[in-house]
Amino acid sequence: xxxxxxxxxxxxxxxxxxxxxxxxxxxxxxxxxxxxxxxxxxxxxxxxxxxxxxxxxxxxxxxxxxxxxxxxxxxxxxxxxxxxxxxxxxxxxxxxxxxxxxxxxxxxxxxxxxxxxxxxxxxxxxxxxxxxxxxxxxxxxxxxxxxxxxxxxxxxxxxxxxxxxxxxxxxxxxxxxxxxxxxxxxxxxxxxxxxxxxxxxxxxxxxxxxxxxxxxxxxxxxxxxxxxxxxxxxxxxxxxxxxxxxxxxxxxxxxxxxxxxxxxxxxxxxxxxxxxxxxxxxxxxxxxxxxxxxxxxxxxxxxxxxxxxxxxxxxxxxxxxxxxxxxxxxxxxxxxxxxxxxxxxxxxxxxxxxxxxxxxxxxxxxxxxxxxxxxxxxxxxxxxxxxxxxxxxxxxxxxxxxxxxxxxxxxxxxxxxxxxxxxxxxxxxxxxxxxxxxxxxxxxxxxxxxxxxxxxxxxxxxxxxxxxxxxxxxxxxxxxxxxxxxxxxxxxxxxxxx
RNA sequence: GGCCCGUUCGUCUAGGGGUUAGGACGUGGCCCUCUCAAGGCCAAAACACGAGUUCAAAUCUCGUACGGGCUACCA
Numbered sequence: 001x002x003x004x005x006x007x008x009x010x011x012x013x014x015x016x017x018x019x020x021x022x023x024x025x026x027x028x029x030x031x032x033x034x035x036x037x038x039x040x041x042x043x044x045x046x047x048x049x050x051x052x053x054x055x056x057x058x059x060x061x062x063x064x065x066x067x068x069x070x071x072x073x074x075x076x077x078x079x080x081x082x083x084x085x086x087x088x089x090x091x092x093x094x095x096x097x098x099x100x101x102x103x104x105x106x107x108x109x110x111x112x113x114x115x116x117x118x119x120x121x122x123x124x125x126x127x128x129x130x131x132x133x134x135x136x137x138x139x140x141x142x143x144x145x146x147x148x149x150x151x152x153x154x155x156x157x158x159x160x161x162x163x164x165x166x167x168x169x170x171x172x173x174x175x176x177x178x179x180x181x182x183x184x185x186x187x188x189x190x191x192x193x194x195x196x197x198x199x200x201x202x203x204x205x206x207x208x209x210x211x212x213x214x215x216x217x218x219x220x221x222x223x224x225x226x227x228x229x230x231x232x233x234x235x236x237x238x239x240x241x242x243x244x245x246x247x248x249x250x251x252x253x254x255x256x257x258x259x260x261x262x263x264x265x266x267x268x269x270x271x272x273x274x275x276x277x278x279x280x281x282x283x284x285x286x287x288x289x290x291x292x293x294x295x296x297x298x299x300x301x302x303x304x305x306x307x308x309x310x311x312x313x314x315x316x317x318x319x320x321x322x323x324x325x326x327x328x329x330x331x332x333x334x335x336x337x338x339x340x341x342x343x344x345x346x347x348x349x350x351x352x353x354x355x356x357x358x359x360x361x362x363x364x365x366x367x368x369x370x371x372x373x374x375x376x377x378x379x380x381x382x383x384x385x386x387x388x389x390x391x392x393x394x395x396x397x398x399x400x401x402x403x404x405x406x407x408x409x410x411x412x413x414x415x416x417x418x419x420x421x422x423x424x425x426x427x428x429x430x431x432x433x434x435x436x437x438x439x440x441x442x443x444x445x446x447x448x449x450x451x452x453x454x455x456x457x458x459x460x461x462x463x464x465x466x467x468x469x470x471x472x473x474x475x476x477x478x479x480x481x482x483x484x485x486x487x488x489x490x491x492x493x494x495x496x497x498x
Numbered sequence: 499g500g501c502c503c504g505u506u507c508g509u510c511u512a513g514g515g516g517u518u519a520g521g522a523c524g525u526g527g528c529c530c531u532c533u534c535a536a537g538g539c540c541a542a543a544a545c546a547c548g549a550g551u552u553c554a555a556a557u558c559u560c561g562u563a564c565g566g567g568c569u570a571c572c573a
Contacts, residue, residue, distance in 0.1 A: 048572090407533095474532075
């Protein structure tokens with residue numbers, strides 16, 4: 001049977017980078033083995049699920065280029081089927097109605113409460129099968145249900161035995177039934193619970209391989225019990241190591257903010273291919289290769305479940321340092337893509353960025369095309385994100401641009417003679433014919449000799465005058481790109497800054 | 499508390515009985531140079547700890563420590 005995998009995020013908040021990576025691995029696996037990659041939105045938690053979140057997930061996947069096969073599935077649409085499955089399990093004796101009144105749970109410290117309850121249960125040696133309704137006859141159970149007495153549905157876990165499966169990443173796993181409680185399948189309000197819903201949907205969607213976060217590793221045993229009760233084939237499982245924050249805590253929206261949101265990367269100027277490449281290397285590495293920068297085709301070609309690690313990966317960033325707002329390697333990867341991508345692929349990304357900041361002109365694609373390409377080639381080598389094209393790169397595309405204060409102080413203010421030198425240099429440049437990198441360099445150097453100053457003084461001053469920056473490409477290349485007229489004008493206008 | 503999972507440079511990782519423990523990011527230095535968070539070269543930097551098996555352990559076994567996950571009528 002051909003491979004069918006799925007990515008099943010719940011639409012509560014934005015798409016988390018950990019979830020995005022899970023999606024990516026599923027997608028890579030499907031593409032690698034020629035299987036299907038399905039998408040299912042697990043929106044059964046009506047309280048927390050939002051349409052906006054679903055949209056953000058879809059957008060995020062599209063941005064990463066993870067296209068899905070077949071119809072998008074909304075889990076909430078299958079609730080009736082899940083309920084029917086639970087009821088069917090009562091009929092077949094694999095589940096039972098629990099008429100115990102629902103215990104109220106304080107929303108606050110759920111985890112602690114659970115741990116506490118478990119501790120007490122353990123110290124008292126509680127038997128997981130001690131539910132008084134477990135052995136109620138089906139006839140009586142039916143009668144009480146017919147009398148509209150509320151009930152939850154619990155799986156009747158066998159008293160003796162164990163579940164076992166071979167995880168593709170973590171190896172052989174087994175668990176005694178005695179350690180698994182009679183889990184609730186259906187709430188007393190008729191709402192199907194997670195473990196039931198996933199299993200039902202995965203069966204319905206004919207999922208052959210479940211690739212998901214390690215946080216589900218121990219749940220898997222419960223799910224296997226449900227598969228068996230339902231008489232369905234158990235899929236293969238592969239659990240992925242978690243992505244942790246620098247303090248080794250779980251990466252969370254509340255604690256870590258936008259750095260965990262995939263859309264942040266899109267909005268802050270990441271090239272999707274670069275971020276995807278970075279994500280692929282978090283918890284996976286290619287076998288027999290030390291190559292890290294990989295195209296999508298190479299990623300598909302190299303991908304294998306065997307290459308997935310068992311230890312969690314730390315997503316390294318420092319919220320107190322703007323330069324390290326996200327993982328340094330991710331930033332480097334992005335810069336690497338920006339400076340080495342084929343220009344044709346980078347072009348639309350730059351266009352989108354310039355359009356968004358009002359710097360785009362149609363002529364960049366027609367009359368000024370050659371100039372635009374040369375300019376991009378000249379500046380992209382020191383850019384880290386697409387935002388740099390509209391920020392640091394602004395002066396190449398527009399006449400209004402900001403001057404970096406430090407650059408002004410260092411290259412203009414520190415030498416008062418520049419008040420006279422810059423306009424004089426402008427005069428010289430206006431006489432150069434033709435005007436290009438070589439001739440402007442010759443003119444500038446000759447002028448420096450004449451004026452008795454170092455060429456570097458004029459070069460650095462000109463850089464700041466023309467681009468507002470202290471850093472940039474070779475200055476003579478910049479003269480050429482900005483052009484004679486604009487260069488001369490900017491040199492003269494810079495006098496007011498000295 | 500119980501069960502499960504994990505632990506190689508600061509971070510991502512290679513390596514699965516014999517290696518000068520390899521690569522990448524970041525860091526430091528040098529070179530280039532008109533500047534730079536560009537490019538080139540170099541360097542510092544790791545097998546959590548303790549036992550055991552073995553001629554030989556980062557690698558296999560056990561234990562300890564630490565971290566994480568699950569343990570719910572959440573997903």
